Amino acid sequence: MNRRDFTKTISTGVAGSTLLGATSSFSASTARTEPIRISKIDGRYWLINGDDHPFFAHGITHSGNQSANLDFAAFSRACKEIGFNSYGYGCPPELRSDMPFVESWSHLVKSAYYRGKNNVTFVDIFDPAEQAKLEAGVKFTCFRSRADRANIIGHCWTDLGSWPLKNPSNTNWVEFIRNLPADSPGQKAYQDFLSEWKGGDVTSRDQAFLRLIAREYFRIVGEATRKYDPGRLIFGDRFGFNTFDNDVVKEMLPYVDAIAVQPPFQGGFPKQKLDEIHEFTGKPIILCDFAVRFKDGDKDIRSWKPATDSVDAGKQYAEYIRAALETNYIIGVFWCNPVDTPKGFNNPGVKQGFFGEGMSPRPGLADAVKEVNAYRAKITPKVGSQ
Numbered sequence: 001m002n003r004r005d006f007t008k009t010i011s012t013g014v015a016g017s018t019l020l021g022a023t024s025s026f027s028a029s030t031a032r033t034e035p036i037r038i039s040k041i042d043g044r045y046w047l048i049n050g051d052d053h054p055f056f057a058h059g060i061t062h063s064g065n066q067s068a069n070l071d072f073a074a075f076s077r078a079c080k081e082i083g084f085n086s087y088g089y090g091c092p093p094e095l096r097s098d099m100p101f102v103e104s105w106s107h108l109v110k111s112a113y114y115r116g117k118n119n120v121t122f123v124d125i126f127d128p129a130e131q132a133k134l135e136a137g138v139k140f141t142c143f144r145s146r147a148d149r150a151n152i153i154g155h156c157w158t159d160l161g162s163w164p165l166k167n168p169s170n171t172n173w174v175e176f177i178r179n180l181p182a183d184s185p186g187q188k189a190y191q192d193f194l195s196e197w198k199g200g201d202v203t204s205r206d207q208a209f210l211r212l213i214a215r216e217y218f219r220i221v222g223e224a225t226r227k228y229d230p231g232r233l234i235f236g237d238r239f240g241f242n243t244f245d246n247d248v249v250k251e252m253l254p255y256v257d258a259i260a261v262q263p264p265f266q267g268g269f270p271k272q273k274l275d276e277i278h279e280f281t282g283k284p285i286i287l288c289d290f291a292v293r294f295k296d297g298d299k300d301i302r303s304w305k306p307a308t309d310s311v312d313a314g315k316q317y318a319e320y321i322r323a324a325l326e327t328n329y330i331i332g333v334f335w336c337n338p339v340d341t342p343k344g345f346n347n348p349g350v351k352q353g354f355f356g357e358g359m360s361p362r363p364g365l366a367d368a369v370k371e372v373n374a375y376r377a378k379i380t381p382k383v384g385s386q
Contacts, residue, residue, distance in 0.1 A: 035231040036100060036153050038257055038284055041381045044328040045284040049100065050150055054381045056325060057153055057332030058373060060354055061088030061102075061289050063095055067341045068353070075338060078359040082366060083373025088334030089156050089238075089288055096148035102235070102288060102334070103145055104156040108137040109217070111161040113169040113243070115345055120162050120169040122176040124186035125216045135224040142228035153332070154233030155225050156260050156288060161237055163214070163245045165206055173213050174206045207247060214251040222255025235260040238288055241273055246280065253281060258331060262289040265336075266304045268316075269323035278329045285329055291336040292317045293352050294365075299340070302349035311364025318368040325376060 034050035046054035059079065063070060072094040079087075079099075087095055089104035106112055110121045123130045145152055162169040177186040193209050200208075218236070225234050236256040239249070241264060249259075259281050263270055278285055293303035294313035307313035317335075324330040339353035354369075356362055 035150070036233060038233065038331065045331050046381065047100075047153065047331050052383055054383070055085060055100075056330075056376055056380060057086040057100065057102075057286070057334070058321070058376060059084040059086040059088055059099070059101075059334055060336075060338050061334045062090040062337050062341075063087055064090045064092035065337070065341055067344075068337075068339050070338060071359070074359050075355075078355055078361075082361070082370050083377070085373075086153060086332070086334075089159075093144075096145055096151055098151075100151045100153045101148075102154060102156055102286075103141060103152050103232075104159075105137065105141045106157070106159045106238075108134055108221075109158050109161070111163075111169075111173070112159055113162045113167055114160055114347075115169075116347075117168075117170050119345070120171060122173045124177065124180060124184055125173075125213055125220070126177075126189040127185040131220050134220050138221055138224035139228045142225065149229070149232070152229070152232050154235045154257065154286070155229065156235045157221055157237045159238035159260075159289070160240050160243050160262060163210075163237075163239075163243050163248045165203065165210065167243060172206075172210070174210050177209070177213065210245070211247040211251060214248040218252045218255050222252075226255070233257045235286055235288070238262050240264065241270075244277065249281065253283070256283065258284040258286050260286050260288045263287060264304070265291055265293055269320050271323065271327070274327070274330070278327075283329075284331045286331050287324065287333040289334060289336045290320070291352070291354070292320070296352065299352070300349040301352050302343070303352075309364070310362035311368075314362070314365035314368030317365070318372040321369075321372045322375065325379065 036050065037048050038045055039048045039054070041054060047057055048054050062068070063075060072092070076095065076098050086099050087101040089102040091101035095101065109123055110119070113120060123134070125131070141155075162172060165172050165174065177190050180187040189212075190209065193212060197205055197208070222234065234256045235258050236252045238260040240262050259277060261274070261277065263274075274285060292307055292313040293301050294307035294310050295301060296310070307316055321333055324333050335354050337351050337353045339355050339359070341351045341353065343349050343351045354362070354365070
């Protein structure tokens with residue numbers, strides 16, 4: 001099925017769940033011209049679509065995962081039956097006209113620690129040639145969804161980057177720059193920095209230079225995103241609790257509208273940590289990748305204390321979403337992965353999905369999420385405000 005046929009299928013064959021409230025505002029056929037924005041209503045941040053309808057984004061990431069081999073029309077129907085109203089990052093072209101989605105990339109700087117200790121790479125961010133490549137990559141990402149720009153919730157960049165000096169990849173950007181050839185732009189920038197450094201221990205010295213690296217990186221990708229997709233929301237790099245570095249994030253803040261966080265899959269809503277991030281940044285938060293994993297037969301589900309079964313997982317996840325809705329700053333949450341897939345990057349185990357085989361609902365999980373989506377729709381304001 002080509003994209004035109006698929007779009008026709010989802011716009012004429014799928015009515016959209018009544019759990020979504022004003023479903024016409026999310027229809028593929030709705031002609032929206034204004035970008036999705038963020039607004040505060042009665043003290044709480046909400047996403048506002050081009051028709052001035054507030055919404056809390058809730059859906060599934062990685063729907064473009066090739067190993068999932070999804071039937072996109074069936075996936076669209078299954079998501080709407082549950083009451084999801086958007087797609088997270090990793091949304092394929094076939095679904096971008098269907099519901100709002102998060103645009104993203106994570107390959108332009110391959111610093112995500114999950115790539116493995118020997119596969120994490122950085123770029124000489126002070127090299128004009130590398131800067132031009134990075135800008136071109138951002139431009140391509142912005143342009144590839146130009147036909148569906150009204151559905152872009154916001155832009156995300158590198159996820160779980162190895163930002164802290166000490167991180168799971170056992171390397172960092174400062175070390176990379178320090179080991180560049182003497183005639184490289186990065187090495188020259190580092191030597192200029194050292195000539196101005198006024199003492200302090202090695203760690204504080206490296207931390208100061210890390211901040212300069214972050215300043216240059218965020219300037220390039222931030223200005224490029226604004227240039228090539230003006231008016232769209234920007235969420236910036238996606239941070240885990242273990243990659244959130246205050247000095248790095250400070251350099252990102254001028255270029256982003258909200259903070260993208262990937263909390264660990266450890267059950268229980270981490271309100272204290274999220275409160276700290278919101279207070280530190282002063283910006284709303286989107287939980288761009290989260291799930292409650294659960295035991296499932298003899299599948300190799302590798303997770304911190306997985307739930308007993310899908311019923312237990314559904315209960316925990318629904319409580320998590322309700323807790324997110326009770327904050328005044330979380331604007332969306334996305335479940336990690338649509339169906340079971342390999343974990344990727346040669347990692348053992350199964351990356352568990354929300355749906356079972358053939359897009360079948362997981363017992364207990366589906367009902368719990370359908371109920372919490374109905375609650376979400378009920379408490380969502382009807383009209384946005386400037």
